[in-house]
Amino acid sequence: MLIENYNKVRHEIDEACKRVGRDPSEVTLIAVSKTKPLECIEELAAEGVMEFGENKPQELKSKYENVSRPVHFHQIGHLQTNKVKYIIDKAVLIHSVDSVHLAETIEKEAAKHGITAEILIEVNYAEEESKFGVKKEEVIPLIKEISSSFEHVHITGLMTIAPFVANPEENRGIFKGMHELLLDIKSQNIDNIDMSVLSMGMTNDYKVAVEEGATLVRVGTAIFGERDYSI
Numbered sequence: 001m002l003i004e005n006y007n008k009v010r011h012e013i014d015e016a017c018k019r020v021g022r023d024p025s026e027v028t029l030i031a032v033s034k035t036k037p038l039e040c041i042e043e044l045a046a047e048g049v050m051e052f053g054e055n056k057p058q059e060l061k062s063k064y065e066n067v068s069r070p071v072h073f074h075q076i077g078h079l080q081t082n083k084v085k086y087i088i089d090k091a092v093l094i095h096s097v098d099s100v101h102l103a104e105t106i107e108k109e110a111a112k113h114g115i116t117a118e119i120l121i122e123v124n125y126a127e128e129e130s131k132f133g134v135k136k137e138e139v140i141p142l143i144k145e146i147s148s149s150f151e152h153v154h155i156t157g158l159m160t161i162a163p164f165v166a167n168p169e170e171n172r173g174i175f176k177g178m179h180e181l182l183l184d185i186k187s188q189n190i191d192n193i194d195m196s197v198l199s200m201g202m203t204n205d206y207k208v209a210v211e212e213g214a215t216l217v218r219v220g221t222a223i224f225g226e227r228d229y230s231i
Contacts, residue, residue, distance in 0.1 A: 003047045005223045006031060009206070013217065016210040024171060027033075027210055030074055032202075032220030038063055040224055045071050052216050053095075057083040057136040075193070076159075076199075076218055078132045081105040089113045095159040095199050097165035098122045098133050101159060103146045103153050117152060119197055120159040125174050131161055136181055143185060147192040157197025157215070158182050168205035175200055179213035 002044040006029070012022040032053040040050055041063060053076025054060035064073055064087075075091040081102055087094070088109040097103055097119045110117040121143060124133030136143055143155055160178050178200055186195040199216040203207025206217040210228050 002043050002223060003049075004066065004227055006044060006047075006049060009219050009222050012207055013210055015023035015131065016207045016212060020211045021097055024212070026215055027092045028216050030076070030216055030218045032076065032218050033063070034059065035078070035155075038066055041071065044070075044223075047067050057086040061086045061090060064208050065171060074216075074218075084109050089115060089116060092118065093156070093197075094119045096120070096122045096132065097146075098124075098142075100142065100145055100149070103150055107149050107152050115152065116154050118154050118156050120157050121146075121155060123158055123160045123178065125160045126163050128163060133160065136177070139181060139189070140185060140190075144190060147190055149183040155195075157195050157199065158185075158214075159199035161202070162200065162205060162209075164204060172208050173206045175205075175209045175212035175214065182213070212225070 122133035201217040
């Protein structure tokens with residue numbers, strides 16, 4: 001069942017790419033497995049699915065340590081500095097960096113392990129009060145400070161969480177703006193960064209996000225079904 005859901009989403013991504021002349025291989029689908037049992041990851045991993053997204057560091061750590069085959073875990077939720085140690089050597093990518101303070105903690109933990117942490121800068125493009133992330137005008141100064149200050153932190157792109165809307169078209173302008181921001185940063189040739197990743201689009205709006213340039217989409221409900229947050 002899960003692999004059928006996954007393949008349906010993948011097909012929709014491929015179709016969205018074709019509509020705008022993109023190569024489907026440019027877009028990676030992250031199965032957002034937060035709150036779902038390890039068995040769900042095992043089921044998809046057995047079918048060759050490699051990319052999974054988790055919100056809570058302790059949950060990522062537990063699943064990483066108990067999954068029966070190697071997969072890639074992404075830290076996609078808000079990350080507190082005191083939780084960085086749980087995932088620093090386990091997450092292939094941290095999507096949610098929005099301050100120098102957090103980057104500094106990531107630097108210290110990465111240095112302890114002798115690794116370079118791959119991160120995205122989280123942008124609150126719609127400036128929703130309920131969301132984390134920096135405003136778009138704060139992105140470039142933050143990137144410049146992080147990239148020049150920390151040798152164990154590597155910025156590879158941007159992430160945003162668009163508003164939850166009934167009509168995905170309402171978010172097209174946000175996705176388009178994010179892509180333009182990414183290209184603007186890339187054109188500035190800032191040292192020690194790589195603007196190759198644009199993480200945006202979820203179950204509700206991933207097709208529009210792909211049409212506007214997303215390279216990573218984070219899809220949970222369309223693959224795993226609704227979540228029970230009471231457990």
